[in-house]
Amino acid sequence: MTTEARAVTADELILDARGITKRFGGFVALNNVDLAVRPGERVGLIGPNGSGKSTLTNCLCGALKTDGGSIAFAGRAIDDLSSYQRARLGLGRSFQLPRPFHSLTLLDNLRIPLVYAVNARGGAHLTEQQIRTRSSDLLGEFGLGGKLHRLPGDLTQVEMRKLELARAMASDPTLLVSDEALAGLSHSEVDEILALLLALNTRGVAVIFIEHIMRAVMAFSERLAVLVAGEKIADGTPKEVIADERVIGAYLGQ
Amino acid sequence: MSNGRFITLACLVGIALVAASTFVTNEYYVFAAYFVLQYVVLATAWNILGGYVGYVNFGTTAFLAIGLYSAAALNKWLDLPIPVLILIAGLLCGAVGLAMGYLTIRLRGVYFTIATLALSVVVQTFITNWDYVGGSRGLYVMRPTEVPVFGSYVAYLFFLMTVLAVAAVAIARVIERSTFGFGLAAIRDDETAAAASGVPVLRLKLIAAAISGALMGMTGAPLPFYLTYVEPTSSFSLAYTVNSVAMPLVGGTTSWLGPVIGAILLGTMQQAMTVLISSSVNLLVVGVLLVIFVIAAPNGILGLLRSMGGKKTDPETNPLAAMLVTEKRSSQ
Amino acid sequence: MGQSAGLLLDSIVSGILVGGFYAAMAVGISIAFGMLGISNIAHPALILLGSFIAYVLNSQFGFDPILVGALATVPFYFLGTLLYTAYEFAFERRGTQLIRGLAFFFGLLFITEVGLQLIFGVDYRLVEAPYIGPSYNIGPVSLPVRMLIPFLASVLLLVGLQIFFARTFTGRAIMAVAQDKFALQLMGAAPVRIKRIAFGLSTATAAMAGAFLIILQPVEPSMGRDYIGRIFAICVLGGIGSLPGTFIAAVIVGVAESITATFYGPSWSPAIAFGFLLIALVVRPAGLFGRA
Numbered sequence: 054m055t056t057e058a059r060a061v062t063a064d065e066l067i068l069d070a071r072g073i074t075k076r077f078g079g080f081v082a083l084n085n086v087d088l089a090v091r092p093g094e095r096v097g098l099i100g101p102n103g104s105g106k107s108t109l110t111n112c113l114c115g116a117l118k119t120d121g122g123s124i125a126f127a128g129r130a131i132d133d134l135s136s137y138q139r140a141r142l143g144l145g146r147s148f149q150l151p152r153p154f155h156s157l158t159l160l161d162n163l164r165i166p167l168v169y170a171v172n173a174r175g176g177a178h179l180t181e182q183q184i185r186t187r188s189s190d191l192l193g194e195f196g197l198g199g200k201l202h203r204l205p206g207d208l209t210q211v212e213m214r215k216l217e218l219a220r221a222m223a224s225d226p227t228l229l230v231s232d233e234a235l236a237g238l239s240h241s242e243v244d245e246i247l248a249l250l251l252a253l254n255t256r257g258v259a260v261i262f263i264e265h266i267m268r269a270v271m272a273f274s275e276r277l278a279v280l281v282a283g284e285k286i287a288d289g290t291p292k293e294v295i296a297d298e299r300v301i302g303a304y305l306g307q
Numbered sequence: 308m309s310n311g312r313f314i315t316l317a318c319l320v321g322i323a324l325v326a327a328s329t330f331v332t333n334e335y336y337v338f339a340a341y342f343v344l345q346y347v348v349l350a351t352a353w354n355i356l357g358g359y360v361g362y363v364n365f366g367t368t369a370f371l372a373i374g375l376y377s378a379a380a381l382n383k384w385l386d387l388p389i390p391v392l393i394l395i396a397g398l399l400c401g402a403v404g405l406a407m408g409y410l411t412i413r414l415r416g417v418y419f420t421i422a423t424l425a426l427s428v429v430v431q432t433f434i435t436n437w438d439y440v441g442g443s444r445g446l447y448v449m450r451p452t453e454v455p456v457f458g459s460y461v462a463y464l465f466f467l468m469t470v471l472a473v474a475a476v477a478i479a480r481v482i483e484r485s486t487f488g489f490g491l492a493a494i495r496d497d498e499t500a501a502a503a504s505g506v507p508v509l510r511l512k513l514i515a516a517a518i519s520g521a522l523m524g525m526t527g528a529p530l531p532f533y534l535t536y537v538e539p540t541s542s543f544s545l546a547y548t549v550n551s552v553a554m555p556l557v558g559g560t561t562s563w564l565g566p567v568i569g570a571i572l573l574g575t576m577q578q579a580m581t582v583l584i585s586s587s588v589n590l591l592v593v594g595v596l597l598v599i600f601v602i603a604a605p606n607g608i609l610g611l612l613r614s615m616g617g618k619k620t621d622p623e624t625n626p627l628a629a630m631l632v633t634e635k636r637s638s639q
Numbered sequence: 640m641g642q643s644a645g646l647l648l649d650s651i652v653s654g655i656l657v658g659g660f661y662a663a664m665a666v667g668i669s670i671a672f673g674m675l676g677i678s679n680i681a682h683p684a685l686i687l688l689g690s691f692i693a694y695v696l697n698s699q700f701g702f703d704p705i706l707v708g709a710l711a712t713v714p715f716y717f718l719g720t721l722l723y724t725a726y727e728f729a730f731e732r733r734g735t736q737l738i739r740g741l742a743f744f745f746g747l748l749f750i751t752e753v754g755l756q757l758i759f760g761v762d763y764r765l766v767e768a769p770y771i772g773p774s775y776n777i778g779p780v781s782l783p784v785r786m787l788i789p790f791l792a793s794v795l796l797l798v799g800l801q802i803f804f805a806r807t808f809t810g811r812a813i814m815a816v817a818q819d820k821f822a823l824q825l826m827g828a829a830p831v832r833i834k835r836i837a838f839g840l841s842t843a844t845a846a847m848a849g850a851f852l853i854i855l856q857p858v859e860p861s862m863g864r865d866y867i868g869r870i871f872a873i874c875v876l877g878g879i880g881s882l883p884g885t886f887i888a889a890v891i892v893g894v895a896e897s898i899t900a901t902f903y904g905p906s907w908s909p910a911i912a913f914g915f916l917l918i919a920l921v922v923r924p925a926g927l928f929g930r931a
Contacts, residue, residue: 169486598747
C-alpha cells in the first residue's frame with residue numbers, strides 16, 4: 054500500500070516536479086516521475102543503482118533537458134532555465150563524487166557561489182570583506198576552518214565531502230539536493246555529516262536526501278520516495294514506505 | 308600588489324624598454340625585441356582562453372592573419388593611423404573569437420580546437436583568393452602618412468608593440484584577480500560544478516574567447532607596416548600557432564607570468580638559433596620542448612619552481628613567493 | 640548530353656572517387672577519436688609520413704606505392720601502439736586536462752611536419768607507377784586510373800575494417816570499449832590493451848592512406864594541415880565511430896568539393912570542408928549516423 058503525500062497547493066511547494074520523463078535513445082531512464090517538496094522538508098530518495106536517481110537530479114538541477122513533464126521551483130516554472138540560473142534561484146546541489154575547484158583554495162571555492170549565486174541574485178550585495186568572512190565562517194562550521202588557504206588536493210575524503218556541502222550551502226539555497234554525500238564514509242563520519250545536514254535544515258533549507266545507507270535515510274527523512282527502474286513506486290512517511298511490499302521486493306529485500 | 312600598482316610598474320617597464328630601444332644602434336636587436344614582445348601578447352592572449360578556461364586554440368595564425376590583412380586592406384583603401392587599425396583589428400578578431408566560440412563552445416572542448424585548426428586553412432584560402440590584398444603574390448604596403456613622434460618608423464612600431472604587450476599583461480592580471488577570473492578558473496576546474504554554483508558558463512567562455520581573439524588580431528595589425536611586404540605563406544606560418552601554444556605551456560598556464568616567461572625564453576632562444584643554426588630547426592626545437600613539457604612538466608616552469616621551492620615558495624610563510632609564484636591565488 | 644551536364648557528371652564521379660579516398664584518410668580518426676575519444680590531430684602528419692615512405696621506396700627501388708602502403712601498415716601499427724602507450728601513461732592515467740593531450744598530438748604533428756621538411760625540403764614529390772596516367776573514358780566521364788585504384792582500395796580497406804569490428808572478438812571488444820569501459824572489464828578483457836590495439840589500427844590506416852594520397856597527387860610536408868579540417872568534418876558529419884557513416888560523409892564532401900572546384904575554381908575546396916564542419920557541429924554534433 055502506498056501513501057501519497059498530503060495534497061498541497063502548488064504555492065506551498067518549494068519544488069513541484071510533475072511527470073518527469075527522460076529517454077536516452079530507446080532507453081527510458083525516467084517515466085512520469087512526480088516529486089513535490091515543501092519548504093524546509095527533508096525528503097529521502099532511495100532506489101537501486103541505475104533506477105534513475107542521478108538522472109532525476111540532473112533533470113531537476115538543469116544539467117539535462119527533460120523529454121516530458123514540468124518543474125516548478127518556488128512557484129515558478131524553471132524548465133527553460135539553465136543550471137546556473139536555477140542555482141541563482143536557490144536550487145543547490147552537492148555532487149556524489151566531490152567536484153571541488155581544485156586549483157582554488159577552500160576560501161575561494163566558496164567565493165564562487167557567494168559571488169555568482171548570492172551576489173548575482175540581486176538583493177544584498179556582499180562586499181569583499183563579507184565574502185571572506187562568510188566563506189571562512191561557513192568553512193569553520195564544517196570543521197574546515199584551519200584549512201582556508203589550502204587546496205582541495207590536501208583534504209581527506211571526509212573533508213572533501215564537507216567542502217562539497219559547504220560550497221553547496223554557500224549559494225544560500227532554499228532547496229539542497231544532496232547526492233549520496235555519505236557514500237563510503239565510516240560510521241562516525243556518517244554521523245558527522247548527518248549532524249551538519251540537520252543543522253542546515255533547521256535554518257529552513259529543504260533537502261532532497263539521496264542515499265543508500267538506510268539508517269541515515271530513516272534518521273534523516275520526514276518523507277521518503279522510492280525510485281525503481283525510472284518510476285516512483287512509493288512516496289510517504291518512512292515507516293509506511295519501508296513496510297510497503299513493493300519497496301521491499303524491489304529494493305530493501307536485496 | 309594591487310592592480311593599480313601592477314599596471315604602473317608594467318608601464319614603467321614598458322617605458323624603460325622603449326627608452327632602451329632608442330639607444331640601441333644595431334637594429335637587429337630591436338627587431339628581436341619586437342619579435343619577443345609580439346609573442347608576449349600572443350602567448351598571453353592564448354592563455355586567457357587556453358590556460359584560464361581550458362579551451363585550446365590551434366588557430367592563432369588565423370586570428371593574427373585577419374588582423375594583419377584587415378590592417379593592410381584598410382590601409383590600402385583609407386589612410387588611417389596605425390592605432391586605429393589596431394583597434395579595428397581587435398574588434399574584428401574579437402567578433403571572430405565570439406562567433407567561433409558561440410558555434411562550438413556548447414559542445415565538448417575538443418570541437419572548438421578542431422574548428423580553430425580548420426579556421427586557419429579557411430582564412431588562408433580566402434586571403435589567397437582575395438586579389439585586393441595581392442592574393443598569393445603578396446602585397447607591398449605603404450606606411451601611413453602620419454608623422455611618427457619617434458626617430459624612425461621602426462621605433463614607432465616598437466613603441467606600439469610595447470604598449471600592446473603592457474596592455475595584454477595588465478589585462479591578463481586584472482582578469483586573474485577579478486570575479487571574472489575566478490569564474491573562469493571554476494569553469495576550467497569543473498564546469499558542471501561551476502554552473503551549479505551559479506556561474507554563467509557560456510557567457511564567460513564567450514567573453515574570454517572574444518578577448519583572446521581580439522588581442523591576437525591586434526598583434527597582427529602593425530605587421531604589414533613593419534615588414535612592408537606581406538604574402539600568405541609567411542603570414543600563415545605555423546610558427547605563430549606553435550609558439551602561442553608552447554610558450555604558455557612551457558612557462559606555466561595558471562598566471563600572467565607564465566606566458567611572459569615562456570615568450571621571453573622561447574622567443575630569445577629562437578632568435579639565437581635562427582642566427583646560429585637555421586630557422587626551421589628552431590621551430591623543431593619548440594615542438595620538441597612542447598611535447599616534453601606537456602608530458603613531464605605539465606605546470607610549466609612556474610610549476611617546477613613551485614615544487615622545487617618547497618617551504619620557500621609556500622605563500623603562507625613567504626610573501627615574496629606569494630607574490631611571484633602563486634600570485635593570483637593568494638588571499639592576502 | 641549538354642556540355643555543362645557532362646561536366647557536372649564528370650565532376651560528381653570525380654568527387655565520388657576522391658571521396659572514397661577521403662574515407663580512408665578519415666577512418667583512422669573515426670577509430671581514434673570516435674571510438675577511443677583520443678583527439679589525434681597528428682593523424683594527417685602520419686598520413687604524410689606514409690606518403691613520403693612510399694615516395695622513397697618508389698623512387699629508390701621502384702616499389703609499387705600500394706604495396707609499400709600495405710607493407711608499411713605493420714610498422715605503423717607498432718608505432719601506433721607505442722604512441723598510445725606513451726599517451727596513456729602521460730595523460731589518461733593521470734586524468735589530466737584535455738589541453739595536454741591535444742598539445743601532445745599537436746607537438747607530434749608539428750615535429751613530423753618540420754622533420755619531413757628538413758629531410759625532404761618543401762618541394763612536391765610524386766611517385767611513378769604504371770596506373771598513374773592512363774584513364775578510362777565513359778562518355779563525358781573520365782575515370783583516371785590513379786583515382787580509381789585508391790578508391791577501390793579504400794573501399795576494400797573500409798569493408799575489411801567493418802568486418803573486423805563486427806565479426807572478430809577483438810573488433811567487438813573495441814566497439815565495447817567505445818561504449819562502456821566497465822562492460823569490458825566485466826568481460827575480462829583489459830581496456831588498455833584493447834585500446835592500444837585500436838589505436839595501432841588507426842595509425843596503420845595512415846600508412847595506406849598515405850600511399851593513396853601520393854598516388855592521387857604530389858605531396859609536400861605541410862599539406863597535412865589542409866586535411867585536418869576535412870577529416871574531422873567527415874568524422875563529425877558521418878557520425879562519430881560509424882564506419883559506413885564515415886564513408887558516406889566522405890563521398891558527400893568529395894562531391895561537394897569537386898563540384899565547387901569545377902565551377903568555381905579549386906582554391907575554394909578547403910573552405911567547403913570547413914563549411915560542412917560548421918554545419919555538422921551546429922546542426923547535429925552526433926553526425927548523420929551517430930548515436931544521439
